[in-house]
Amino acid sequence: MPALYEELRRAHGPVAPVTVAPGIDAWxxxxxxELLRLTREEQDFSHDPRRWSLLREGRVPxxxxxxxxxxxxxxxxxxDGQQHRRMRAAVSDALAxxxxxxxxRSVRATAERLIASFGRRREADLVPHYARRLPMQVITGLxxxxxxxxxxxxxAIAGMAAANADSANASKRMGAILLSLIEEKRRRPGNDITSALCAHPAALTDEEVLHNLVVMFTAGxxxxxxxxxxxxxxxxxxxAFRSSLTGGHLSVDDALDLVLWRFPPTQNFPARYATRDLEFGGQAVRAGDMLILGLAAANQDPRILPADGSPVVGNRxxxxxxxxxxxxxxQDPARLITRTAVDTIRHRLPDMELAVDESELAWIKSPWSKGLAALPVRFTEPQLPPSPSDASASSLSVSSAASPSV
Known part of the structure; x- marks a missing residue:
């Protein structure tokens, strides 16, 4: 994909025509x-897909x-506008x-339990055994x-995002699960994000709570x-990076930011819709056109990267x-979860090393996200604490007031 982005940039400039699905053209x-303008100027670029001309004209199967x-x-x-601010207030307050x-504490305890579950084997695939399981346990607990x-x-959400023939059925399964959850939290509220959304003064309907949970879970x-x-x-x-981290010259946050610059977890994000005909990035964009946010490509824009090609450190x-x-x-709780997950495993498995050549690592093929399919490692005895904490993701709760540490 990075090579494709640069090819598109050379051929078309900062805004390029693409096909995102059979018969579905977009920018x-x-x-x-240009991406900053796209995200900031709601009067020209709407979030509402009901403005999408292909959809309005019945050209999307x-x-x-x-x-x-x-x-x-x-x-x-x-x-957009007031409706967005109303729902964002509920989501932001619940997260805060x-x-x-x-x-x-919960992420660390969950990480240590996962490490203990595969530690005796002296090898693991960190994608299914660690990176995929940890966020799921923590986020579902929240x-x-x-x-x-x-x-x-x-x-269900993975099936929806896969953009294949089963995506519609996966979307229905996801909706049924979340609607049952919301009904339960309306009857018996708890100290969790779903209950906080249900009780927020914004007075979200069940349908609004459901779909905002979808956005939170899908994005998170x-x-x-x-x-x-x-x-x-x-x-x-x-x-070199690992040595600098071990020696204290760089922090785990520096590693996290390096990933966000070079390999953002979301490559491309749908979508904005032009509210009027306009010239944008050298292209004649028409009212109702779809525009995709090329997050990975924008981060590699040669106009904003250091001229000497040095890594971007300490820059967010x-x-x-x-x-x-x-x-x-x-983004703050996401960073806390990721930082704690990375820091815990590198301290518990200090001699961990890749079990295959780096060239053998495979990435999941997706137009939207950037993720490894597998990350096999080997190591010796894990350095786990003698009495692992009994805390679990299921014990997570939200407070009655905002916490300054998130």
């Missing part, structure tokens, strides 16, 4: 400055694999009530979902999986979390 925004990702939902991701100290239901939810789970796995890959494959002007009014509201 891919590759330029850093009902079974199109892209529809579950871009079809309108009553959620903050698909709203997460107790950061409790979240860090939402107030038990682990079994959480696994079903992960499978797989991206955190990718962020953890890719950061671990850099620490395993870049001896990347676009991995988006920009403008719709900047990801969960």
């Amino acid at each position: 891919l925004v590759l330029g850093h400055h 009902a079974d199109s694999p892209i529809l579950p990702m871009v079809g309108w939902r009553p959620a903050l991701l698909f709203a 009530r997460i107790n950061g100290h409790e979240l860090r 939402l107030g979902v038990d682990e079994r239901t959480g696994q079903q939810l992960v499978q 789970n797989q991206t955190t999986v990718n962020w953890i796995a890719t950061t671990l890959r850099i620490l395993l494959c870049d001896p 002007s990347h676009l991995a979390f988006g920009a403008g009014p719709h900047t990801c509201p969960a």
Whole structure:
């Protein structure tokens, strides 16, 4: 994909024509400055897919694999103006009530349990055994979902995002799971994000709670999986970076930011829709055209990278979390989860090394996300604490007030 982005940039400039599904044409925004304008100027670029000309004209098949990702939902991701601010307030307030100290303890305890589960084998694939399991257990705990239901939810959302023939059915399964959860939390509220959304003064309907949970889980789970796995890959494959980290010259946060610049967990993000005809990035964009946020390409825009090609360290002007009014509201807890997951495993498995050549690592093929398919490692005896904490993701709760540590 990076080679494709540069080819498109050379041929078309910062905004390029692309096909995102059979018969579905769109614009891919590759330029850093252009992407900032796209995300900040709601008067020209709307989030509401009901403005999409292809959809209005009936030219998007009902079974199109892209529809579950871009079809309108009553959620903050698909709203502008006051409606967006109303729903974002509910989501942001629910997230702000997460107790950061409790979240860090729970992530560490979950990480240590996972490491203990495969530690005796002296080898593991860190994608399915660690990076994929940890966020799911933590995030479902925050939402107030038990682990079994959480696994079903992960499978349904993964199927929806896969953009294949089963995506529509996966979307229905996901909706049924979440609606049952909301009904339960209306009857018996708990200390969790779902209950906080249900009780918020914004008075979200069940449908609004459901679809905002979809946005939160979809945006939070797989991206955190990718962020953890890719950061671990850099620490395993870049001896100089690992040495600088061990020696205290760089921090885990520096490694996290390096990933967000070079390999953002979300490569491309749908979508904005032009509200009028306009010239944008050298292209004649028409009212109702779809524009895709090329997050990975914009981060590699040669107009904003250091001229000497040096790594970007200590700089968070990347676009991995988006920009403008719709900047990801969960980036602080996501960073805390990822930082704790990476820091825990590198201390518990200090001699961990890649079990295959780096060239053999495979990436999941997706137009939207950037994630490893596998990360096999080997190691010796894990250095686990003598009495692992009994804390678990299911014990996570949100506080009655915002926690300053998130």
